[in-house]
Amino acid sequence: MTVTTVTTVTTVTAGTTSNPELSDFPTLTERYQRELLAHCYRMSGSVHEAEDLVQETFLRAWKASADFQGRSSVRTWLYRIATNVCLTNLEGRPRRPLPAGLGTSDQMAGEALETDHEIAWLEPVPDAAVVVAERDSIRLAFVAALQHLPAKQRAVLILRDVLRWSAAEVAEALDTTVAAVNSALQRAHAQMKDRGLTEDTVEPDLSEAQQQLLERYVDAFWRKDVGAIVSMLTAEATWDMPPFTSWFKGAANIGWLIGNECPGGQHDMPMLATWANGQPAYGLYMRTPEGDFTPFQLQVIELEDDKVRHVTAFFDARLFATFGLPDRLPADHRPDATQQPDDLPVP
Numbered sequence: 001m002t003v004t005t006v007t008t009v010t011t012v013t014a015g016t017t018s019n020p021e022l023s024d025f026p027t028l029t030e031r032y033q034r035e036l037l038a039h040c041y042r043m044s045g046s047v048h049e050a051e052d053l054v055q056e057t058f059l060r061a062w063k064a065s066a067d068f069q070g071r072s073s074v075r076t077w078l079y080r081i082a083t084n085v086c087l088t089n090l091e092g093r094p095r096r097p098l099p100a101g102l103g104t105s106d107q108m109a110g111e112a113l114e115t116d117h118e119i120a121w122l123e124p125v126p127d128a129a130v131v132v133a134e135r136d137s138i139r140l141a142f143v144a145a146l147q148h149l150p151a152k153q154r155a156v157l158i159l160r161d162v163l164r165w166s167a168a169e170v171a172e173a174l175d176t177t178v179a180a181v182n183s184a185l186q187r188a189h190a191q192m193k194d195r196g197l198t199e200d201t202v203e204p205d206l207s208e209a210q211q212q213l214l215e216r217y218v219d220a221f222w223r224k225d226v227g228a229i230v231s232m233l234t235a236e237a238t239w240d241m242p243p244f245t246s247w248f249k250g251a252a253n254i255g256w257l258i259g260n261e262c263p264g265g266q267h268d269m270p271m272l273a274t275w276a277n278g279q280p281a282y283g284l285y286m287r288t289p290e291g292d293f294t295p296f297q298l299q300v301i302e303l304e305d306d307k308v309r310h311v312t313a314f315f316d317a318r319l320f321a322t323f324g325l326p327d328r329l330p331a332d333h334r335p336d337a338t339q340q341p342d343d344l345p346v347p
Contacts, residue, residue, distance in 0.1 A: 038130035043086035045096030080173040090151040099240040099247040106249035109257035121242035127275035135278030153188040209306040230255035270335035291331035
């Protein structure tokens with residue numbers, strides 16, 4: 001799979017350092033860029049911004065390498081730099097929501113759909129681009145939840161709860177006090193709880209029943225069998241579609257939306273499997289008047305037992321390149337429903 005990678009910094013002359021890790025920056029960037037990308041993504045909510053933030057992190061680290069005194073590990077030092085790079089970047093920036101996080105009520109299918117390209121929407125991240133050992137902390141719902149927090153609270157929550165730093169380590173990284181860190185963490189936990197935006201456990205592997213469910217899901221979209229799609233959704237399933245501001249709740253409501261608003265017909269919508277945010281995802285293509293298929297939406301799927309409980313369908317064709325998916329499929333392409341996200345390498 002092709003994914004975007006962070007370019008190694010090679011253009012700045014650094015001072016000498018006695019630390020062997022810092023003496024070999026190409027190896028250093030290769031070792032840490034994927035986990036730093038995950039960290040910057042959690043902070044920013046954008047995989048494209050995160051790539052730039054990681055690049056800036058390595059640039060600053062390269063320039064400061066001669067001053068590294070070894071009071072912490074190189075890894076901790078890099079995270080400290082990355083966190084402060086993110087905080088600077090987030091100053092004055094609006095949060096990145098999903099439609100369900102805008103504070104509006106769910107919508108009945110059939111009402112007018114409105115788009116808002118001015119909103120900086122939350123973006124999915126390819127699993128192949130980041131370290132996802134702890135899937136809970138990268139899943140789409142959790143990253144969306146983080147976006148509700150002020151930047152400093154976001155940083156404290158990630159450093160304390162995801163990276164498991166001590167309050168003293170966080171205080172040093174953010175140039176504040178232990179008391180301030182503990183207070184920020186308490187406020188962050190309270191806000192997450194008040195919004196019902198808690199971190200759920202994510203199973204590391206798909207069960208056989210879930211794999212079979214996803215096979216049927218791919219096949220149902222190819223045949224545009226709305227009844228079959230509805231049968232695979234939980235009764236209270238939700239569906240959102242940035243940059244459309246509306247979101248939809250209820251299996252029947254979602255079924256009406258797909259059946260009546262989705263332009264594709266039978267054999268018009270093949271899917272290719274991938275992984276996003278520690279969750280199964282699919283690039284859905286749409287048949288063109290010429291007969292071939294072009295990117296339509298990237299679906300990130302949240303499962304509950306052997307049902308689908310939430311789908312975020314991103315209408316952003318640029319994401320197909322980010323996820324290493326082809327920019328077109330030939331007219332004679334037929335989907336392989338048995339190809340599942342688990343068939344692809346997961347870091």
